[in-house]
Amino acid sequence: MADLGRHFCTCGDTRCPCNPNNPANLARGDFGCDACIRKNLALGEVPTCMFKNLGDTEGWDDWSVEGFARFVRLHPRGDEVRRDTAAQAKAFDEAHKA
Template sequence: MTDPGRHFCTCKDLACPCNPNNPKNLAKGGLGCDACIRKNLARGEVPSCMFISLGDTSEWDDWSVEGFARFVSLHPRSEEGGRSSAEHSAAFEAARKN
């Protein structure tokens, strides 16, 4: 079970001022990923959660759009991962329509 006081976020950098689970952001209440997405769009970067969904980022330091393209080429999604994503996407779309 997840902590209801926390936002879903795969980023482990709780000191980041944009992390929705940074204690300062939690104290403000209701802040999700908006600050992170705004920062990344302004910098031409991709949020770390996109990288994390594909593989280990512990040695990665290029969060640019071009860096993401390289990361994807180095960490291709498995067939099982593709099927799982398709199933989750279909379930999400079905729930959204109801």
């Protein structure tokens, strides 16, 4: 399972300036998904986490809304992916209980 960091984010690219688990963002404090969503809306794209929720993104390079529609057709979300996603969310919640 991926390192869940301080923020729940399935994107493993912590060098991304929009990733809430980027060390520079963590140093600033309460930084969530806002920057990523703003960037994707401006570019007509869908955040990587939505793709990853459906399946393996290895080799995928079309992050547009249209690309997401194709990805959904090619990667219908099965029971295993649903279980993995639920387990990741549960592990994050358990690790970050106040």
